[in-house]
Amino acid sequence: MTEIVARNPAGVFPPYAGYAHSVEVPPNARTLYISGLNGYESDGATMPPDFAGQTRLVWQHLGTILSGAGMGYDDLVSLRFFLASxxxxxxxxxxxxxxLGDHRACRTVVVQQLLEPxxxxxxxxIAARVDEPAAR
Structure with a gap:
C-alpha cells in the first residue's frame, strides 16, 4: 500500500507547534475537501460564546464529516485555521x-475578522486516504 507521507526537507526551518511543511499524497488516494467549519451547534443557530467551546465543536463536526467518508483525523493532510484573534x-x-496527537498535517493560521461577529x-x-485494494 502506498502511504501518505509528511515531508520536512533539510534547508527549511524546523516546523514548530506540530505540523508538516508538506504532505505527499499518492495518485491512488481518495481526497476529501472540507469547507470552512465554525462552532455552531447542530441546530445551526446557537454556538458557545467561548473559543474553546467553538473549537471543540469544529473538531466534532470535522470528525463527523471525516467519518461519513470512511476517514478519521489521521487522514487530514491540510488544515487552514481562521482565528478572530x-x-x-x-x-x-x-x-x-x-x-491529532503525533499526526502531522500541513497547517496555515490566518488572523482576520470572520464573517459573523x-x-x-x-x-x-483536506483529507486523503489510500484504501486497501479489494481482495481477489
Whole structure:
C-alpha cells in the first residue's frame, strides 16, 4: 500500500507547534475537501460564546464529516485555521494536539475578522486516504 507521507526537507526551518511543511499524497488516494467549519451547534443557530467551546465543536463536526467518508483525523493532510484573534492561537494548538496527537498535517493560521461577529474560529480541511485494494 502506498502511504501518505509528511515531508520536512533539510534547508527549511524546523516546523514548530506540530505540523508538516508538506504532505505527499499518492495518485491512488481518495481526497476529501472540507469547507470552512465554525462552532455552531447542530441546530445551526446557537454556538458557545467561548473559543474553546467553538473549537471543540469544529473538531466534532470535522470528525463527523471525516467519518461519513470512511476517514478519521489521521487522514487530514491540510488544515487552514481562521482565528478572530492571535491571542487564541496557543489554545488552538493545544486543542489541535488533543485531536491529532503525533499526526502531522500541513497547517496555515490566518488572523482576520470572520464573517459573523460571534465566530471566533473557522477551519477548512483536506483529507486523503489510500484504501486497501479489494481482495481477489
Amino acid at each position: 492571535a491571542a487564541h492561537d496557543p489554545e488552538n494548538v493545544a486543542i489541535l494536539k488533543e485531536h 460571534d465566530w471566533l474560529i473557522e477551519v477548512e480541511a
